[in-house]
Amino acid sequence: MPELPEVETIVGYLNDVLPGKRIKDIRIFREKNILSGAPSFQKELIGESFLNVTRRAKFLIFHLTDDKVVIAHLRMEGKYYFEEKDSSQKKHDILIYDFMDGSCLHYNDVRTFGTLELSNEKDYLKTPSLSSLGKEPFLISPEEFFSLLQKKGKHPIKQALLDQSLIVGIGNIYASEILFASQVNPRTPCKDIPFEKSDLILKETKRILFEAISQGGSTIRSYHPKEGISGKMQNELQVYGQANKPCPRCKTPIRRIFMNGRSTFYCPLCQKQPGHGIIIGVTGPIASGKSTVTSYLSEKGFVDLDSDRYAHESYEDKDVKKELKAHFPGAFSRGHLDRKKLLSIISKDEKKTLILNSIIHPYVYKRTEEEIKKHPEKNFVIDMPLLLASPFLDRCDFIIGVNAPLEVRKERLKERGVDIEKALKLNSSFPIKELKKAATIYLETTGSKEESRKILDSYAFLAGNKIL
DNA sequence: ACTTGAACCTGGCGGC
DNA sequence: TGCCGCCAGGTTCAAG
Known part of the structure; x- marks a missing residue:
């Protein structure tokens, strides 16, 4: 669930309620989450008091009396919530700290990925969890950030922003937001980013993280630990979660791709791909009208990549x-x-x-x-029957999914003089559902070629002077 | 040595 | 209404 701003928000919340609370008991419901072992966690901490909570990267650092420290990570869904009275175990509670005054702190984690680890003031920064972390975004210099990116070579910038050994605190939401604000394509190889751009990326990182902290973080599927209170930053997100919605700057449909297994959002026009123009993928079953679309785009100057x-x-x-x-x-x-x-x-x-x-x-x-x-200056159209299953799906800035009713397709095959049944059988497994889902534009070519072209013209981001 | 993918989990949501 | 598949803000570790 949390990136740096959400963790920072939780730190603020915990510092309101926790200092001075003395631990009477610790009820542990899921021992696996305590990396340093459950028995010593209980034994060492009972009787101690919480002093304060700090943050390092996305880790919460609980400081207690007797120089004891608890390093905690919330991973995807971890939440802390403090209760003045009600100390009953709730669904998905991992543990409860019971305090002398009858209040308690729950650690609740639906997906159970979060971790806790006992350490001490002298050693905690040297533990494996914390020792290999990169710099805090608010403490790194532009020169250092640039040189770290250079060392990442051909790795895409999106991946580098998520790399906690390079810079900490950025997660999947804010990585997309930062790159949109900086107008940098998430695929851009780190080594191709000039100093001025890396400087801008760092400035936007600080601005966005700072704004998110002041908004109390983003609350998307989950809630802030304090009952009923949620962050507001989700209302300010420009591209994250906005697939196919118009770009706030230029109205072009926002594209969602997968990078390293994570959803990545960007505007194909504000964040042009490095080294070449726009890539439009065209796909659909046999005789669906792909070539009509392809030739339309060819005439508009797109280079046809005919697979x-x-x-x-x-x-x-x-x-x-x-x-x-x-x-x-x-x-x-x-x-x-x-x-x-x-x-x-x-x-x-x-x-x-x-x-x-x-x-x-x-x-x-x-x-x-x-x-x-x-053709570094050109735009491209990829005409690929198996585009949806190919790695080129995520090289595309737009997908035009083409389909037509079976009778229409049969008619077209007849005109081509091919074996209709054989051709359709070969294509019978074409995933139309997937096509609809993946398509920026889903085009049913029921009528003539001219009609299809008119429909394509009506898409302002295609027909307007933005791309063509 | 490097990169990609699975694994760790449960629940919510959209689509049939 | 119910059932199914997909997806989720993170990180690590095992295959290829």
């Missing part, structure tokens, strides 16, 4: 050929690849299809990247 073409091309690549020979010797006659044979080999066998894809796809991806590198 089918690259796939065909791959069969001529000597490394690909070598791999194919190793896995599908039956598809070769007199040293030459027979693609019809290859298709018949894989068509009945899902496992073999996967193997073929694992050989072809990397080539297609490599070729696509090469093509993007060739």
